[in-house]
Amino acid sequence: GEETINLTAISGYPPPATWVGSLVDAYMPAVDAALAKTGNYKINWNKGISGQIVKPRGELEGVETGIGDLGVIVTAFHADKVPLYDVSFKTPFTSDDIALISRTTQKMVDTFPQYNQTWLNEFNQVPLAPTGAVDNYMLWSAKPISDLGQVKGLKVGAAGPNLPWVLAIGAAGVQTNLADAYNSLSTGIYEAMIVWRQGAGAFKLCEPAPFAFDATLGGVNGFSLNVNRDVWDSLPEEVQKALQASTSAWVEENVKRVNGGAKWGLARCEKEFGTKVTKASTAQRNAWAKALPPLGKQWAEQRNKAGQPGTEILKAWMDEMRANNQPIARQWDRE
Amino acid sequence: MTGFEIGIISIIAMLLLIYIGMHVPVVLALISFVGVWIIKGNVKIAISLLWISAAKTVADFLFGVIPLFVLMGLLVSTAGMGRDTYDIAQNALRRVRGGLGMATVIANAIFAAITGVSIASATVFTRISVPEMLRYGYKGRFAVGTVAGSSVLGMLIPPSILLIIFALIAEESVGDLFIAGIGPGVLLTFCFCVLIAIMAYGFPGVVAEPGALDQHMDQKKMPSGELFAKTYPIVILVLVVLGGIYAGLYTPTEAGAAGAFVAFLFALMRKQITPRKLWDVLVETGHITATLLFLIIAASMYSRMLGISGLPTELGNVIGEMNASFAQLMILYVVILIILGTIIDSVSIMLIAVPLFLVVLAPFNIDLVWFGVVTVIAVEIGLLTPPLGLAVYVIKSTLVQKDISLADIFIGAAPFALVMLFVLILVMIFPEIPLALVDLKRSFR
Amino acid sequence: MAPRLPLSAIIGILDVLRRVFDWIVLVSNAVASGWIFILMLLITLDITLRFVFNSPLSGVTEIVEISIVTILYLQLAHTLKVGRITRSDALYGRVLIKWPPIGNILGILFHLAGVGLMVAIVIGGWPKWLQAYHGGHFVGNTGVFTFPEWPQRLALVVGCTLLGIQFFLAIVDNIRGLFGRAPLEHEEAVDVEVAAIEETER
Ligand code: NA
Numbered sequence: 001g002e003e004t005i006n007l008t009a010i011s012g013y014p015p016p017a018t019w020v021g022s023l024v025d026a027y028m029p030a031v032d033a034a035l036a037k038t039g040n041y042k043i044n045w046n047k048g049i050s051g052q053i054v055k056p057r058g059e060l061e062g063v064e065t066g067i068g069d070l071g072v073i074v075t076a077f078h079a080d081k082v083p084l085y086d087v088s089f090k091t092p093f094t095s096d097d098i099a100l101i102s103r104t105t106q107k108m109v110d111t112f113p114q115y116n117q118t119w120l121n122e123f124n125q126v127p128l129a130p131t132g133a134v135d136n137y138m139l140w141s142a143k144p145i146s147d148l149g150q151v152k153g154l155k156v157g158a159a160g161p162n163l164p165w166v167l168a169i170g171a172a173g174v175q176t177n178l179a180d181a182y183n184s185l186s187t188g189i190y191e192a193m194i195v196w197r198q199g200a201g202a203f204k205l206c207e208p209a210p211f212a213f214d215a216t217l218g219g220v221n222g223f224s225l226n227v228n229r230d231v232w233d234s235l236p237e238e239v240q241k242a243l244q245a246s247t248s249a250w251v252e253e254n255v256k257r258v259n260g261g262a263k264w265g266l267a268r269c270e271k272e273f274g275t276k277v278t279k280a281s282t283a284q285r286n287a288w289a290k291a292l293p294p295l296g297k298q299w300a301e302q303r304n305k306a307g308q309p310g311t312e313i314l315k316a317w318m319d320e321m322r323a324n325n326q327p328i329a330r331q332w333d334r335e
Numbered sequence: 336m337t338g339f340e341i342g343i344i345s346i347i348a349m350l351l352l353i354y355i356g357m358h359v360p361v362v363l364a365l366i367s368f369v370g371v372w373i374i375k376g377n378v379k380i381a382i383s384l385l386w387i388s389a390a391k392t393v394a395d396f397l398f399g400v401i402p403l404f405v406l407m408g409l410l411v412s413t414a415g416m417g418r419d420t421y422d423i424a425q426n427a428l429r430r431v432r433g434g435l436g437m438a439t440v441i442a443n444a445i446f447a448a449i450t451g452v453s454i455a456s457a458t459v460f461t462r463i464s465v466p467e468m469l470r471y472g473y474k475g476r477f478a479v480g481t482v483a484g485s486s487v488l489g490m491l492i493p494p495s496i497l498l499i500i501f502a503l504i505a506e507e508s509v510g511d512l513f514i515a516g517i518g519p520g521v522l523l524t525f526c527f528c529v530l531i532a533i534m535a536y537g538f539p540g541v542v543a544e545p546g547a548l549d550q551h552m553d554q555k556k557m558p559s560g561e562l563f564a565k566t567y568p569i570v571i572l573v574l575v576v577l578g579g580i581y582a583g584l585y586t587p588t589e590a591g592a593a594g595a596f597v598a599f600l601f602a603l604m605r606k607q608i609t610p611r612k613l614w615d616v617l618v619e620t621g622h623i624t625a626t627l628l629f630l631i632i633a634a635s636m637y638s639r640m641l642g643i644s645g646l647p648t649e650l651g652n653v654i655g656e657m658n659a660s661f662a663q664l665m666i667l668y669v670v671i672l673i674i675l676g677t678i679i680d681s682v683s684i685m686l687i688a689v690p691l692f693l694v695v696l697a698p699f700n701i702d703l704v705w706f707g708v709v710t711v712i713a714v715e716i717g718l719l720t721p722p723l724g725l726a727v728y729v730i731k732s733t734l735v736q737k738d739i740s741l742a743d744i745f746i747g748a749a750p751f752a753l754v755m756l757f758v759l760i761l762v763m764i765f766p767e768i769p770l771a772l773v774d775l776k777r778s779f780r
Numbered sequence: 781m782a783p784r785l786p787l788s789a790i791i792g793i794l795d796v797l798r799r800v801f802d803w804i805v806l807v808s809n810a811v812a813s814g815w816i817f818i819l820m821l822l823i824t825l826d827i828t829l830r831f832v833f834n835s836p837l838s839g840v841t842e843i844v845e846i847s848i849v850t851i852l853y854l855q856l857a858h859t860l861k862v863g864r865i866t867r868s869d870a871l872y873g874r875v876l877i878k879w880p881p882i883g884n885i886l887g888i889l890f891h892l893a894g895v896g897l898m899v900a901i902v903i904g905g906w907p908k909w910l911q912a913y914h915g916g917h918f919v920g921n922t923g924v925f926t927f928p929e930w931p932q933r934l935a936l937v938v939g940c941t942l943l944g945i946q947f948f949l950a951i952v953d954n955i956r957g958l959f960g961r962a963p964l965e966h967e968e969a970v971d972v973e974v975a976a977i978e979e980t981e982r
């Protein structure tokens with residue numbers, strides 16, 4: 001007969017967030033379909049999303065403690081707990097191919113056991129797969145920017161991990177979040193912001209900041225889909241396999257939505273607010289990249305000190321990017 | 336047990352325990368703890384739920400507004416500015432029956448332009464209006480009811496935490512939502528005043544002791560010098576808080592600190608504050624903050640427990656299978672918000688219900704700004720309804736007159752909740768009420 | 781056999797402990813209250829620096845986040861002590877007057893629930909503060925501003941412990957009440973309510 005298993009999936013974010021939407025719309029049906037093949041098990045999904053069970057940033061501890069059986073952890077928020085996922089933030093100007101970024105992060109997880117060990121031993125959870133968050137960050141501003149010199153002294157809003165990118169070229173960085181962005185840009189708390197196209201469109205940030213300066217800052221990995229370790233151990237092998245194998249559906253759909261969102265966001269901005277994108281010249285892009293501190297090296301050294309293979313991961317990451325002919329402006333691992 | 340069963344049983348237990356006098360946050364935490372223990376069959380997870388809510392619910396910059404706006408409110412009243420706002424409104428309405436009540440409503444509408452949280456309005460006006468109304472022979476129940484009712488303006492007239500949170504969930508522009516809040520806010524202010532007039536002329540016994548209502552009618556018009564002296568600090572405070580937000584000096588969250596600082600300066604200038612008084616204000620701020628945050632955390636435990644029970648998912652499935660018309664869905668939506676409003680806090684309600692209905696309503700191509708305003712008004716009704724009515728609890732915890740009971744406040748607030756329902760229906764039927772100003776702004780593009 | 785302490789000595793020790801506890805609750809309340817004022821000044825300073833000198837303070841966001849939790853947990857015990865935790869005490873107050881034994885037994889159950897929940901939170905929170913401490917967890921962003929996470933986690937444990945003890949003291953008072961003794965604590969809200977009821981019923 002068929003056995004029903006109750007699973008509660010958690011996220012602090014609602015379905016419009018690509019990583020949640022693709023979890024509900026692609027991952028869960030994929031798991032259901034995989035299990036339907038034999039008919040031995042059926043999952044009764046409780047969609048504990050939209051902050052019903054944990055607030056944003058609470059997913060890691062939610063899965064750790066078993067309040068949720070599985071959930072999407074926003075690794076970008078937990079640089080203190082899972083710093084190895086941070087490598088993409090420390091290597092800007094490298095790649096805007098989010099599918100590649102997702103794949104490469106998976107490769108790092110497969111190659112370096114430290115990724116899994118941290119999750120298993122410190123946070124009581126089993127990681128199934130990582131995926132990307134942002135395809136390409138751009139600098140959106142109220143007045144057109146065509147030259148790096150114009151950023152000097154400019155008040156630029158950015159999320160914490162992006163802040164060092166603009167501080168390096170003389171901006172007065174203001175740490176911010178999407179919630180405050182529209183208001184802050186409209187009123188001039190800051191005059192520009194580092195944000196991606198989908199975000200700019202969805203929150204109409206291009207209304208107060210219609211000019212985008214695209215230096216191909218690149219994208220980042222952001223998420224890991226994890227299962228509580230005790231729950232994982234209690235699941236039948238067939239279910240484990242289905243949960244693991246279906247992650248490709250989640251990753252693919254998320255990548256598709258991020259890329260589609262970027263296109264949609266830019267189109268909305270162009271149509272409704274006359275957005276103009278200024279592409280940085282190669283010289284400008286290189287100059288910006290060069291102005292940054294050696295973020296990759298600093299990160300690798302810190303990881304080394306903590307007994308993790310920082311230098312190796314950084315090199316493996318950049319090797320993968322080079323092997324895929326990415327527009328690399330700075331060889332972060334060769335400094 | 337299904338989510339629905341757990342929901343119903345927990346509500347009954349909650350009503351009973353609150354009624355017999357257990358501390359409200361303890362009730363919510365206890366029910367959540369037991370609930371999760373039963374659902375998961377694992378006490379460790381129940382313990383984790385308590386801890387994670389306790390540690391994570393309010394650890395957010397947004398919650399900084401609570402101590403800061405409460406502090407501003409108390410400093411404003413220490414400096415005598417709240418009373419001044421009230422005096423001005425009251426003097427202007429001195430020839431009107433029930434004028435003190437209307438003054439409370441209008442002063443609240445003005446104060447709403449400074450604060451983003453209704454709890455702050457409720458705190459300030461409990462201290463300012465209630466003693467004044469009692470002094471003139473108004474009934475306690477009416478006085479606290481008026482304060483409770485008009486405090487909801489704090490989150491309808493911008494800035495507003497609820498509108499910001501809606502914007503986040505629905506990915507709408509905060510600016511448009513703020514502007515959309517103005518029309519319904521003004522309409523609600525007007526309707527509250529009409530309600531008070533009807534009560535004062537039609538049912539004077541409900542409002543005040545016999546003969547008390549007309550006492551203040553012989554009051555003289557305020558001399559213009561006094562009027563100016565009382566007006567300018569408020570104008571400055573509004574400029575600092577609202578002007579600061581719109582002129583780009585700071586975010587709504589930071590406005591609380593700036594406003595508190597300016598109120599502090601005014602209190603110093605007017606020699607209304609001594610170190611001792613400042614200390615009392617700070618300790619009071621601490622107590623109110625702790626009371627509220629504890630409640631918010633406990634309410635969050637409860638809504639997380641419901642999430643674990645699967646109630647929202649079940650609800651979503653049922654609605655998805657209904658095949659209802661747009662009007663039916665909107666009515667169902669509002670009814671669900673109001674029912675949830677009786678037992679959980681505003682923010683949790685929005686987080687549970689909005690994403691659910693955004694999916695269901697997607698085929699109808701609705702204006703999300705209008706939808707946001709409808710949501711916020713419906714959710715705010717919950718501030719006034721028992722058993723969990725946050726505005727009412729705030730008033731109870733701020734009130735000096737301990738002989739006014741929680742039940743008195745709920746009863747006093749009931750007519751105001753009904754008027755909110757009326758305005759909500761108007762806004763649903765006439766989307767122009769919120770959208771007219773938004774369209775005007777959009778036309779300038 | 782160890783010599784038995786006279787009862788009066790035990791009561792004396794308990795009394796001293798209680799006074800020490802009251803003092804701790806008062807101090808933690810004072811720290812949290814002062815902190816709110818400092819927070820206001822800090823944010824105002826940040827705004828001023830950003831606007832006038834174009835150079836914001838870094839880390840204010842994180843400091844506010846940390847402060848909210850810390851302020852809350854340092855205040856809770858005192859807030860309970862002065863009777864400010866929300867409750868609907870109309871019925872309870874009346875029962876306490878008319879049928880003191882029933883009222884006090886109810887009170888014991890209410891406060892016992894408080895003690896139990898605080899014990900649960902402390903059990904849940906203890907390993908988490910150690911984890912944050914030993915794992916070097918922090919809030920903020922490397923290269924911008926970081927602050928260790930463990931102090932706020934510890935504040936939660938300490939605050940809930942104090943609140944648990946405060947609930948326990950309320951039980952002691954209810955037990956005293958069962959034997960017709962006056963309470964040691966003053967649950968102000970209930971007291972006033974009781975006074976008001978006595979007034980109306982006289
Ligand atoms: Na407001």
Ligand code: NA
Binds near residue numbers: 678679720725
């Ligand atoms: Na309610």
